[in-house]
Amino acid sequence: MLDKPRLENQKIIASLSADYGLAVSALEFLPLGYDSAAGVYRAQAGEQCYFLKIRREPAQALSVLLPHYLGAQGMEQVVAPILTRAGAPWGTVEDFTLILYPYVDGTNAWNTGLSDAQWKTLGAALKQLHATQLPPDLLRQMPQETFVPHPKWMALIRALHADIRDQTASNPFERELAAFWRAHYDEIGAIIERTTRLGEQLHDKTLPLVPCHADIHLANVLIDAQEQVFIVDWDEAVLAPRERDLMFVTVGGFVAEERTESLFFEGYGPTEIDLLVMAFYRYARAMEDLAAFAERVFAPDASDATRQDSVEWFKAQFAPGSSVEAAHRLDHLLV
Numbered sequence: 001m002l003d004k005p006r007l008e009n010q011k012i013i014a015s016l017s018a019d020y021g022l023a024v025s026a027l028e029f030l031p032l033g034y035d036s037a038a039g040v041y042r043a044q045a046g047e048q049c050y051f052l053k054i055r056r057e058p059a060q061a062l063s064v065l066l067p068h069y070l071g072a073q074g075m076e077q078v079v080a081p082i083l084t085r086a087g088a089p090w091g092t093v094e095d096f097t098l099i100l101y102p103y104v105d106g107t108n109a110w111n112t113g114l115s116d117a118q119w120k121t122l123g124a125a126l127k128q129l130h131a132t133q134l135p136p137d138l139l140r141q142m143p144q145e146t147f148v149p150h151p152k153w154m155a156l157i158r159a160l161h162a163d164i165r166d167q168t169a170s171n172p173f174e175r176e177l178a179a180f181w182r183a184h185y186d187e188i189g190a191i192i193e194r195t196t197r198l199g200e201q202l203h204d205k206t207l208p209l210v211p212c213h214a215d216i217h218l219a220n221v222l223i224d225a226q227e228q229v230f231i232v233d234w235d236e237a238v239l240a241p242r243e244r245d246l247m248f249v250t251v252g253g254f255v256a257e258e259r260t261e262s263l264f265f266e267g268y269g270p271t272e273i274d275l276l277v278m279a280f281y282r283y284a285r286a287m288e289d290l291a292a293f294a295e296r297v298f299a300p301d302a303s304d305a306t307r308q309d310s311v312e313w314f315k316a317q318f319a320p321g322s323s324v325e326a327a328h329r330l331d332h333l334l335v
Helices: 009-020 062-072 116-131 136-141 151-166 172-183 185-202 243-249 258-268 275-298 304-316 323-334
Strands: 026-030 038-045 048-055 091-093 096-102 106-108 210-212 221-224 229-231 238-240
Touching: 009 026, 009 038, 009 048, 009 091, 009 096, 062 136, 116 210, 116 229, 116 243, 116 258, 151 172, 151 185, 151 275, 172 185, 172 275, 172 304, 185 275, 185 323, 238 243, 243 275, 275 304, 275 323
Parallel strands: none
Antiparallel strands: 026 038, 038 048, 048 096, 091 096, 106 221, 210 238, 221 229
């Protein structure tokens, strides 16, 4: 979220005191991430810093309890959330949920990249995640892959696609997006339909399912001052084929070089990739990103800075080496 949530700092500080017993002396909003329903802050309490996520939509207990469990099992790369004094996964204030984490003083790998050793560490960490046997209580809470494209994003992109040719918005960013969309109208329509068709082909396949992070792009990988690797943001966790995560760390996802992919698999270990499953995930991700960036452009309460940023990201999905190109390229291998 690039725009600060409409929640007074003093109310946040009071909630942190009541739920976590923290005497917060400073609270700083951080304009990070592209989740339109979540804002993040840096909270200072004494000499200790914390990372605070505030969600405007209902949070899922699994997004807190899963990394908490993984951290307790010795997965060192997980930033485990802090439970409230009552043992609850989050605190609340008004219609918001407050999720607290230790603060990792570092930068995300999207900005810094990963060293050879860090790529191997990330591979080993995902292998450990995929091999984890979850306890029954957590297993019951884990959503399971259905290969049905995300209902919210699919409904949104279909609605926009149906109306975009008649778009007459006065906002310049909406007009810019609409013009670009019209120029790529047939391709976007093909992305929507191909996502659906690939999912239908997978409905009846029996595939091994493992715990997946499901959003393991490099912006969710942090590197601290000691060059340690940490994985954050478990909101999308799901039981799914391992390709759900491997999509992000193979060439065509968020990895540009075969050498980097090889380093990852040195840590992960040899594995066979199902190209049909990977193609579905590539198209589904491209569809969801396009829908999410478009939503921010047309959101009535979005700032011009957020709209401009979202238009640029929408266009970037069609650039050489982008997620859209990667989906098309993999799809050609299936023909």
